[in-house]
Amino acid sequence: KxxxxxxxxxxxxxxxxxxxxxxxxxxxxxxxxxxxxxxxxxxxxxxxxxxxxxxxxxxxxxxxxxxxxxxxxxxxxxxxxxxxxxxxxxxxxxxxxxPDARKNPNAKAALAAFKAKNIDPEGYTLYSYAAVQVLAKAMAETGSSDGKKLADWLHQGKAVETVVGPIAYDKKGDITRPDxxxxxxxxxxxxxxxxxxxxxxx
CATH class of the missing domain: 3.40.50.2300 (Response regulator)
Known part of the structure; x- marks a missing residue:
């Protein structure tokens, strides 16, 4: 709706x-x-x-x-x-x-790893992979797995390099580059x- x-x-x-x-x-x-x-x-x-x-x-x-x-x-x-x-x-x-994340140059290594396992990472697959990369970066930067601490770090707007390119969030937690x-x-x-x-x- x-x-x-x-x-x-x-x-x-x-x-x-x-x-x-x-x-x-x-x-x-x-x-x-x-x-x-x-x-x-x-x-x-x-x-x-x-x-x-x-x-x-x-x-x-x-x-x-x-x-x-x-x-x-x-x-x-x-x-x-x-x-x-x-x-x-x-x-x-x-x-x-x-956009089709499989065409993103940043996804080349991940794409090869998926193909080696006979998986075609279509749809949201590489976006899900990128989400894990974002969480991993936030956890490494904060030394924590606490949701509030991770959210606070992510809401600072620092870009994280992922398989779909750099991802950053605004103070509300919305992605700053919705393609x-x-x-x-x-x-x-x-x-x-x-x-x-x-x-x-x-």
Whole structure:
């Protein structure tokens, strides 16, 4: 909801307008009534602030009812299971997600170590690795594992070198360099629909 609210705020600030704003009950299977309302409203795009499980069902039901508007959403939709649920309806979906960390030169050694174990560190894998690096640095600098002490050190804004590049936090604990890329889910040469390699903007 917070993501949808902020996106709507940004849309309105640029002169756009919403034709409808709806909430859903996660875990439901039938979203046909919602899709009918979207179709009647003649929407140009559906922005969804939830997870891939419901997004996949809504997408499939949108296409079943002949609604061709693309769906757009955040990182909660970024999972290959989206395609398993939505099927061909997933093609053309737009999602925001951090840049592919596997392409970051800082990740070269970690990438090689993962590949040696037959692991493709896609999605959040290298970001999780970076989080551990940040904690390890904070623990080394403070000589402590106390959460409050670690947070106090991190909130000073000192950059920590990681596999995804330098990471620093402000006084509130928010990252000072939130990178996001827009991805379009497309069919590849293998016939599978995926987002990797389909970056649109930075």
């Amino acid at each position: 917070g993501l949808a609210d902020e996106t709507l705020k940004a849309l309105k600030a640029k002169g756009g307008k919403d034709v409808m704003y709806e909430g859903i009950n996660p875990g439901e299977k039938d979203y046909s009534a919602l899709v009918s309302k979207l179709k009647s409203a003649n929407v140009d795009v559906v922005y969804y602030g939830g997870y891939y499980t419901e997004a996949g069902l809504i997408l499939r039901q949108m296409r079943d009812q002949g609604l061709k508007a693309p769906m757009m959403g955040g990182d909660g939709m970024v999972d290959r299971e989206l395609v398993s649920i939505a099927g061909p309806a997933a093609e053309g979906t737009l999602t925001t997600f951090p 996001y890329v827009m991805y379009e889910w497309k069919k590849g040469a293998d016939g599978k629909i995926d987002y990797t390699g389909n970056e649109l903007t930075k």
